Structure formats: C-alpha cells, structure tokens
Amino acid sequence: MVKKVSGKFSVDGLKNKLLLMLFEVLGLLAILVSAIMVLLGYSANWFSGTRFFSSMLPFAFAVLGLIVATTGLLIGWWKLRKWLHAKSSVLAPILSVCLALLIAWVSMQDQFASARAHFRTLVGGKQEAGSVTLAHQVYAAYRRYDAAQLQRMLDRAQPYKPAIIDAARAFDLDANLLQGVAATESSFLPRDSKDGGRGLFQLTQLPKAVVEQAGKRLAEHPLSLIKPRHNAYLAAATLKYYLAQMNDDLFLGLLAYNIGPANGGLKFIMQEYGATDFTSIQPYLQQLPRDYPIRVLSYALAFRISQQEGKLLAYEEGKNALHIQQLGIPGLHVDFYDFPGL
Numbered sequence: 142m143v144k145k146v147s148g149k150f151s152v153d154g155l156k157n158k159l160l161l162m163l164f165e166v167l168g169l170l171a172i173l174v175s176a177i178m179v180l181l182g183y184s185a186n187w188f189s190g191t192r193f194f195s196s197m198l199p200f201a202f203a204v205l206g207l208i209v210a211t212t213g214l215l216i217g218w219w220k221l222r223k224w225l226h227a228k229s230s231v232l233a234p235i236l237s238v239c240l241a242l243l244i245a246w247v248s249m250q251d252q253f254a255s256a257r258a259h260f261r262t263l264v265g266g267k268q269e270a271g272s273v274t275l276a277h278q279v280y281a282a283y284r285r286y287d288a289a290q291l292q293r294m295l296d297r298a299q300p301y302k303p304a305i306i307d308a309a310r311a312f313d314l315d316a317n318l319l320q321g322v323a324a325t326e327s328s329f330l331p332r333d334s335k336d337g338g339r340g341l342f343q344l345t346q347l348p349k350a351v352v353e354q355a356g357k358r359l360a361e362h363p364l365s366l367i368k369p370r371h372n373a374y375l376a377a378a379t380l381k382y383y384l385a386q387m388n389d390d391l392f393l394g395l396l397a398y399n400i401g402p403a404n405g406g407l408k409f410i411m412q413e414y415g416a417t418d419f420t421s422i423q424p425y426l427q428q429l430p431r432d433y434p435i436r437v438l439s440y441a442l443a444f445r446i447s448q449q450e451g452k453l454l455a456y457e458e459g460k461n462a463l464h465i466q467q468l469g470i471p472g473l474h475v476d477f478y479d480f481p482g483l
Contacts, residue, residue: 168237182256282439317471321441342376392419
C-alpha cells in the first residue's frame with residue numbers, strides 16, 4: 142500500500158475515489174436514459190402528426206423542456222451531492238445506483254409498454270412504423286384463435302420440443318419462432334402433403350447449401366425428412382438461409398421460406414417489381430400466401446406466452462394485451478427471450 146507522502150494522496154485512495162465516481166456517473170446516466178426514453182415515448186404519442194403548430198412545434202418545445210428539466214435535476218443533484226459527501230463519500234454513488242435500478246425497474250413495467258413502443262417508432266422511423274403495424278396484425282391473429290384448439294396443438298408440440306430447441310440453438314434462431322413455423326406448416330401432425338411437403342416442417346425443395354449446413358451441425362449423413370430431428374435442422378437451416386437472403390428482415394425471410402424457389406424465389410419477385418419491403422411486395426403476391434408470416438408469428442407468440450406464463454392468455458381480458466406486447470413477438474425485436482425454455 143502506498144501511504145500519503147508530501148501532501149499527495151495514496152494510489153489506493155485515488156483508485157477508490159475514481160471507482161465511486163464511476164458508479165455515481167453510471168447511475169445518473171441510467172436514470173437519465175430511462176427517463177428520457179419514457180418521456181420522449183409519451184411525447185411522441187401526445188404530439189404525433191405532421192402539422193407544424195399542433196404537432197411539430199409542441200414536440201420541439203417538449204424536447205426543450207426536457208433539456209431544461211434535465212439541467213435543473215443535475216444542478217439539484219450537485220447540491221445534494223455536496224450535502225451527502227459531507228456525511229460520507231459513498232452515499233452519493235449508492236443513492237445514484239439505487240435510484241437507477243428503481244427507475245429502470247419501474248420503466249419496464251407493463252404500463253410503460255406503450256411509451257417504449259412509441260419511442261421505438263420515433264427512433265426507428267418508417268421501418269419501425271411498418272413493424273408496429275405488422276405486429277398488431279400478429280396480435281389480432283392470436284386474439285382470433287380458439288383457445289382450446291390452440292392448447293391442443295401446443296400439447297402435440299411437446300414431443301418435438303427438444304429437437305426444435307436444439308435446431309434453433311444450432312442456427313441462432315428463436316426456438317418459439319421455429320415452433321411457429323412448424324405449427325403453421327403441419328400443426329405438429331407430420332405427414333406428406335399433396336404439394337410434396339414432408340414431415341414436421343413440410344419441406345420440399347432445399348438449396349444444396351442448406352442440406353450441407355444442416356448435415357454439418359447434425360454430424361449425421363444422410364439426412365432424412367421423415368426423422369423429426371433431421372427435419373427440424375433442415376428447416377432451421379432453410380429459414381436462416383432465407384433470412385440472410387432478405388437481410389434479416391423477419392417478415393420477408395418467412396415469406397421467402399414459404400415461397401421457396403417457386404417463380405424464381407421471393408428475391409427475384411422483389412427485384413422484378415422494385416419492391417423493397419414486406420408492405421410494398423404484398424400487392425404483387427396475388428395467389429401467393431401473403432399472410433404466412435402473420436400466421437407463423439401468431440403461433441410463435443402463443444408458444445412464448447405459454448412458455449413464460451405457464452398457460453395461454455386471452456388477449457382481450459384485463460391488461461393482458463399490454464402484458465403480451467411486453468413479452469414481445471419472437472424474432473421481431475431484440476429482447477431477453479431469444480431462447481425461451483433454455
């Protein structure tokens with residue numbers, strides 16, 4: 142230990158002060174970020190629109206007010222900090238971290254879900270606005286399902302769950318998302334279909350690269366579409382292949398998975414018509430299954446709800462809608478439920 146010499150602070154003392162200051166600053170930053178996200182989210186909702194005097198100008202004043210309020214709070218904190226330091230040097234960092242944890246926890250509650258959603262739309266712009274619209278189509282599809290029939294399908298899925306989770310993990314996919322694909326394709330009643338689809342995921346024509354990747358992860362050859370585990374790995378590899386082709390756009394990736402190589406594949410169809418996203422390609426799909434991604438994600442949502450809550454929730458009852466939106470749609474947003482059940 143280095144002692145105080147000739148009026149100079151010891152190295153240990155300086156390190157402790159810097160560490161305490163770091164905790165205090167990080168705590169304050171967490172408080173400000175959480176508060177700003179919620180307040181801007183509410184402001185974006187209150188002043189939404191394109192009119193200058195009724196929307197844009199009030200929102201600008203709201204942002205200005207937020208800056209002024211933040212400045213005032215920092216000045217207040219500085220004065221409080223002096224008082225706390227007079228009593229103990231650790232009080233300010235402890236209070237800062239505790240307040241940060243409290244505000245972060247409060248801001249993550251269901252009642253603030255709409256504010257967070259509006260903030261994402263504010264930052265994400267056109268792309269996020271499109272995702273929000275499609276997300277509500279998924280919620281509406283889930284709401285329309287018969288709960289008893291849906292539960293029976295979830296029960297049928299149980300024997301296949303380990304294989305699907307392993308396949309999802311192998312290809313860095315959300316397990317619930319992959320379960321949603323299986324539910325849409327076969328309702329967990331593996332069979333051969335009239336259009337040539339086989340097994341749990343109703344696979345037909347597979348790109349050579351997909352078969353190679355699935356075989357590599359499984360370390361088994363040859364692969365059989367009849368075996369549920371092989372079928373799951375091939376499906377995961379196929380979905381991953383089309384997601385990469387569609388630049389990780391979930392809706393387009395699912396649509397490409399369903400269309401497969403027919404008519405040159407979705408990529409060719411989009412290039413032919415100059416479409417750039419899921420919304421702009423829909424008018425050109427005609428008889429192709431434009432609602433396929435909505436069905437997959439609504440089933441995936443059902444699996445997530447069942448996994449997290451231990452049962453299915455009626456979307457329209459009580460505050461279930463907000464709570465379900467808080468859980469999120471598998472694969473649609475980055476969140477804490479990438480691999481439910483693992």
